Amino acid sequence: MVPIAYYLVLAAVLFCIGVMAFLLKRNIITIFMSIELMLNAVNLTFVAFAHMWHQVSGQIFVFFVMVVAAAEAAVGLAIIIALFRVRQTLNVDQVNLLKN
């Protein structure tokens, strides 16, 4: 028997590590991975609440989040490839065309 609260706290820990990685990382691919980590953390809360309410709708929500995350990964990685062709770098500090 595990309290549902422990699952939710674990999801909060994973989400905050994802936020930290999003802010700290300089490689655009790793930043993208930390977004996936945050999505996974939120999925864990959905599954935990679905278990708590004994309803399947939370699990269906996770299913849709997975579909959208897969589509997002495909489009995002294509954008990264297009960006690399133009700028020859993956460092987000050097992608500052809009800044100046």
Add this chain to the structure above:
Amino acid sequence: MQIALFLIFGLLAVAGALNLLLQRHPINSALSLVVVMMSLAVLYWSLGAEFLAAAQVIVYAGAVMVLFVFVVMLLNAGEEERTRGSRAAALVGFPGAAAIFCLLAFVFLSERKQLGLAALGDFVSAFGSNIADISHTLFTTLLLPFEVTSILILVAILGAVVLARKEL
């Protein structure tokens, strides 16, 4: 039994996430993200979501991470150089992340009595099987969103093909 499962795979997930944060080579980060996703699949299974555990392994740890690893290898991404991040991130980002964590942990732990307990085999759906329940809901009440997501996937494939073409 379940607390041991939760502790082992929860700590594995946190260790994988921290490893993602601390590693400097993108391929190491990608592989530690696979560890996080596999341990989350075990946690989904322990919460009675067998279908999602399988989908997590196949879709996330399989398809999405293979895509990530392919892109890392295709672009020959080396070690990232450590630079100072933006000042806004240091001033607002980290205190904000810490505040979000403290708030969430406080709310969850103070409401732990109301949130209840999770036991193995506790999740009993009306159909007896989790997959039957999900598919019944998905193909009756949620048929339109399901079809819309298939269009979304189609558009994403087209977008990826167009974006990754040689001449843009």
